[in-house]
Amino acid sequence: MSDQHPNTRRTDRFDLRAIYETSQLLSSSLDLEFVLSNLLRTAMGKLLVTKGAALLYDPLAAAYSIPAVKGISGLEKGGSLVLTNVDLENTMQDDRVPAQLQEVGIKLVFPVAFGHREIGLIGLGGKFTGQPFEDQELEFMASLVNMSSAAVHNSLMVEELKLANRDLDSKVQQLNTLFDLSQEFNSTVDRSGLVKLLTFALMGQMLVKEHIFLIRSMSDDTRTDSGVHIVTAKGIRKDELSSDVTEALCKVEELVLLDGENTPEGCEILKEKGFSLILPIRQQGEVGALLCLGAKMTGQAYQPDEIEFLYALGNLAFVSLHNSYLVDDQLEKERLEEEMRLAREIQERLQPTELPKFDGIETASLALPSRHVAGDYFDAIELDKDRILYAIADVTGKGVPASLLMSNLQACLRILVPLDLSLEEGTAHMNRVITENTGYDKFITYFHGIFNKKDSSFKYVNAGHNPPTLVRADGSIELLEEGGLLLGVLAGMPYESGTVTLNPGDVLAMFTDGVTEAMSPEGEEWGEERLEPLLASIRTKTAEAILDDVHEAIKEFTHNAPILSDDLTMIVLKTT
Template sequence: MDDFEKREHDKQALIKGEVQDDVDRKLLELSALFEISQLLNSSLNLTSIVDNILLSPMGRMMINKGIFLLHRGDDQYEIFTLKGLARDLIGKKIALSELPLKPFLIEELKDSQYPWLSFFTQFDIKLFVPIMLRNDVLGLVAFGKKLIGKNYIESEIEFLSSIANIAATSIQNGIVFEELRSVNARLDKKIQELNTLFDIGKELNATLESGKIARLLSYGLMGEMMLNKFVIFVRRHDTVQTLEKRSFPNMDIGETSLELLFKITQPYTLEDAETNKLNSELSGHDVMAVVPMLSQDRTKGILLLGQRISKKTYTKEELDFLYTLGNQAMISLENAWLFEDSLERKRLEEELLVARNIQIGLLPEFFPDLETFEVYGVNISSKQVGGDYFDVIKVDAENYIVAIADVSGKGIPASLLMSNVQASLLALSTEVKAFDQLVAKVNNIIHANTTSDKFITFFGGILNIKDRTFTYVNAGHNPPYWVKADRSLQTLDKGGLLLGLMPDVPYEFETIRLQPNEKIVMFTDGVTEAMNEKEEQFEEPRLEKLLQTHSGLSAKECTEFIAQAVKDFEGNAPQSDDITVVVIKTLK
């Protein structure tokens, strides 16, 4: 073979080798695309699909960063997920105007024409691959640089484009699946709300007692909205009165503003409302939403809602739910005002007598004689026995549990639920050392043994007579007052949700150290919500003034003084709820 033939032979061999290498590469790419296609088609979960779109090429090409942006309409794109970057970018929306509809390198575009490029250049993004289905852009995949330092070559861009084409249908299916799941979730929530409205509606229709209706409405607000800050105003006999108030101690709305409130016929949030004098005043009181309560197409009540425990805003669906709940409650209230009579009260007398005997049996017969502390409590029962409870339980020589609670409802069911609370405290007092864990266990016991409409507001703590400390938890109860030696007041509000609402709820605790002549004053809503003949409530400011001006009283004197002050305030008006007060005082 001469030299020419040898060169030709070598040339042909080289070409065949290159062709074979190209064929081998194509086969590998096809194999990889087949595997990726199988992965993408094996799931309807959009997150799983997108993760595979990012991770497969990033692993194959050793790419350091990846971003998937989901098209949200018009020029808006949302960062759905990412790899190799801070996760706080997820959810960020970016306007991508004049987006090229084919793969492109960022260096090919000019910042002046595409102002959004600067966002991606700060994260060293190099390549973009649109994901399209039938000329519609579903999303955009963006990749950083390769770890080996080389630029993207045409075959790699084609490979990534092929992945995008394969993924388009899977992404579309995933989006549809997510939308269906979202719709199902909303439907489930609607069904839950309807069931709740049905259950509460049955309770509302089953009673002609306005106090119980108010509590049912309150527990509906707290249970469904995770809300413990609200005020309920109602109009009765042309007079606006406060039906229920939680954590709004200084809510003082002028008469003109009240009249404007009762002209509102649709619920709204302050965030979305127009700026006017009324809404400015409400915002100054930290009101987040306003919900009217209608009866016969007239506004007869108003719900003013504060911030939720979860800090979430109120959605339109939630406002609609509250609007329906409020209207149901308003109709029941009007029926209660019309039909409450002596016959109904007489029918309840026997049951209430039994309930009172149970309640009396649960209250402590005597109080411990301590060298450094005085503990004393009093309960004045109303004719309609409520669910008030308090106790002092000796744990050991140095520690005592002091607790107060208010059970939803009245009569025997409320008294039996009180006995449940006491039995749980007694059983767990020597077993569980951390008081927040003890309260969590009591909550689980109450939740497991009661129906969904039964709740308990609870406050209690461990009094260590040696260290002079009080470690407490507040589970949705009226915050007690810590009356300090300088007569200043501090509310004790660390804790969590009321008992029985849901299982496995964590509770916060706080430990305070008591100085000589300081007090902790616990009470139920029968004190602050006691009403006189003018249908005015006793309220927190009046109680605060009493505590500050009579700070030198002993624990026994203080409880009896508060109870008598409430009775004097009520005058000839009937007592509508139990009056319960418990005081701890440091002696020396």
């Protein structure tokens, strides 16, 4: 027979039944708040304490959250604590309780674990009677916590599953939203529509009003000096985003939260205007855009999944807006190409499509622009039944400016021809007009001459042009150099003429420097030293054949370069 006192046996049975009943109650529920509240209430009732708290360990934050608290003013439900010197194996009492819990009146702490997982802590204040805890009470609480840990663990798992499901639902919603947005972004290249779409997405999904979206290295006239185009700015004026601010933003490579310590130098105005973060948008490893956001209207901080959503949204906006600029560039390019094509057609009409046929002389011509339009000019004007004028010129530069000056020269020549001026007078008048109507850095090398079939004479004036090469029937070579200064340098300059007789079999080649300065792939010029011997060797051929041979020699020398280094123009005359 046992000699244990009957009251002790009743207490043991009561305590064992309480443990069992509490365990069954807690195991019947998967509500974490219910489980922790009842566990805490049972512990406080059995140990006669008025203060208690349940703490759950968050391994990501390395801190303890407070889901349940009773009678402790220093702890707030929903708050968190970072504790030190926590004994996860044994009950902690009095001085062994972590100092942070001692400060709020907790005298007794029981670790809660399930398997190898740390779940949290149950903390209790002292007994309201002021008496110390008895061993029997400590054993009861240890058993209660141990048997209840499975229920706490299960309810915690349910909460984590609920949270995971909410996160999954949120992810699905974000993906659906991004899918819908991608369709809308891809359906238009209208920049204002894309900006509105971005604005509505930020307000609808993130509840954010203040935002800035910048795109780097856009070829647009409204770019800032730092190479950043301000696509949209809400909550701050565009003129407040100075070049210093945008240059500072260009240096941001990673996500930046704008607080007192992390605000990049030069971006203080964003902090002052209530912006919370700077998000660089990368494409192919390079930062192509920057998204700056203000605080959410809810006052909540940005969560990691929201940051991911913003990255995806920023990339959608960047690609679509970048494409809109590319479309604009393409349309502008096509417009310019069409304008250049029309300019080329007009220029071709200003020059003869073929040289006039004239008794006693064969002619051939070639004009190849290095760009759409050229600065070279040639012409042939029949003055009367016995005389014909040939002209060739080269305007400084290339492209549109040179072609406009060439058109001016052509008009000037066509106006002067009916006045029946001498070559010297005509050249002087042209020089005056060109000088008065062009800048100091624009000038023209010019050569013109008149062939008279009565006496086979060729009278000419050379205004600084490449001297035409006259190859006599016997192979000897003369250069036509008489004249004066090139056009457009100084008004009032006098010009002299020269005269040669073109005998049967003689060949006269007039050309611009695009012929002699044609470049090989190695950067060598073709030069007069190749042109003159070639002309002498093929002088017996027809004018057309001579021109073709020169052209073929140049193409071979330049390896048939698709883009010429300069405009190339040549006229070949051969007397018969």
